[in-house]
Amino acid sequence: MHQPEQLPHSENSIIAELEEAVRGGSSEKRVHTLRQVTNLFLHDGERLSEDQIKVFDNVLCMLVSRVETRARAELSKHLAPVDYAPVDLIQQLARDDEISVAENVLMHSTRLTEHTLVEVASTKGQDHLMAISGRPHLTEAVTDIIVDRGERQVIRKLANNQTARFSDTGYSGMMAHAEDDDELSEIIGLRVDLPNKHLRDLLRRATESVRAKLMASAPPALQKEIKKVIKAIADVARSDGGLVGRDFTLAEEAVKRMKGLNELNDTAIAFFAETRRFGEVAAALGLLNNVPTEMMAKVLEGPRTDIVLIPCRSAGLAWSVVAKILTHRPIKHAIDTDTLKLAERDYGKLSLDTAQRTLRFWMVHNKVEK
Structure with a gap:
């Protein structure tokens, strides 16, 4: 025996x-x-x-x-750092509420199981997430949770972890975090494993400053790809520049996340308008009014200034924000001063109730006024 x-x-x-x-x-x-x-x-x-x-x-x-x-x-x-450390003890230390206890194990222990990492990432606070984010060879199961729960500094550290692996959902979440974070955009843009579709979207949304920094910092192979993507974006903008028909998934994820954090306010929407990120403007108006983003895209690209005022009033936007939307919206002929003044007067007269009833009419009849 x-x-x-x-x-x-x-x-x-x-x-x-x-x-x-x-x-x-x-x-x-x-x-x-x-x-x-x-x-x-x-x-x-x-x-x-x-x-x-x-x-x-x-x-x-x-x-x-x-x-x-x-x-x-x-x-x-x-x-x-001990590769033969007691397994159960390591899991117990990793789960400790005190970050001074858990930190070293979360960062370095090879005896820590994926199951425990997932559990800690799902239940503990930002300090624990920060410790995990720098850990080598993180799997998609772990990074998905960190992307969902992490705050700005955690996400930046995770994006800088070159051995971390991300699912498509994880990368989409990272892109949503990067919407209002140029530093994160630069970090993500320099990842060699960033799928082309996400690189294209990141560069399309990025400011000229971020694009320039990426070009200056990228290794030759990635620099070549960035140039190629920027050229393709410019070609599309020259030939069509339109919103209608675009995939708004990432823009919708971004504004939904911002709303959850109480950050989807006049300042944010004005910034989107000023930087000509009208996918985000359309997504924001859609979310705030509970209507499809595509409908708002048609409104923003339409010829009538007065129609744009309706979802803006229904969403409760200040005139200063509406003025930026009207000034920068993606149409062939920029708005002139007289038309802008007339729009300001009309916006002052437009009641919240009228705007909301008009939106309901559009939804019922599935069309925007022409």
């Missing part, structure tokens, strides 16, 4: 100390024993089998939950 693998005498002695510390030792005794075992792993643990390490693992998991934060953090720092 198979006998359990025996530990060497010195290790058995320490296990006995561990069990005594768990059962009733003082706080000082627990910390002292914990340090003894840590030193054992650092100097002799590599020669232990997985079965032997498992013996330590079981007792250590109980002990580590009964010591103070500083001792847990010290243990994490020492064991994080």
Whole structure:
């Protein structure tokens, strides 16, 4: 019959100390024993089998939950780079609410499982996400969650992680984060694994400053691709420049995210108009009025200034924002001063109720007035 693998005498002695510390030792005794075992792993643990390490693992998991934060953090720092560290203990340290305990393990431990990374990324705060974001070889399952939950600094760090892998959904989310973050746009644009469709969309939305920085920083192969994409964008703009028929998925994701963060305000929409990002203007008007983006695109590209006023009033936009939309909207002939003044007067007279009723009429009849 198979006998359990025996530990060497010195290790058995320490296990006995561990069990005594768990059962009733003082706080000082627990910390002292914990340090003894840590030193054992650092100097002799590599020669232990997985079965032997498992013996330590079981007792250590109980002990580590009964010591103070500083001792847990010290243990994490020492064991994080150890390839033979106890597996269950590493998962427990990674789940610790205290970032001083979890950080080193989340950043460096090769014993950490994807399951635990997904759990921590889904449930912990921004400090934990920041630690995970710099970890080598992150999988799509983990990056999808970080992209969804991470704030600006976390997303920038993740985008700078050249070994992290992203799903198409993950990249779409990253692009949405980059809508109002030029620094992130530059970081994403320099990723060699960025799919062409996302590179095209990023460059189409990017400011001239971001395009110039990408051209200056990109390696030769990527620089060539960037030039090619920018030329294609310019060719399309010269031949058609229109909104109708465009894929608004990324613009809609961006404005939806901004609305969730209470950032989809007059300032944001004015910025979109000034930078001629009318896909985002159309998506914003669509979201704020609960109507299709495509309908708003037709309104913005249509010949009638008065029609544009309706969804703007219904969305509650200030005249200063509406003026920027009218001034920069994608039409062949720019609005003149007299027409703009007339529009301002009409906008002042247009009631919220009338604007909302007109939009409902358009939706019911599935058409915009001509």
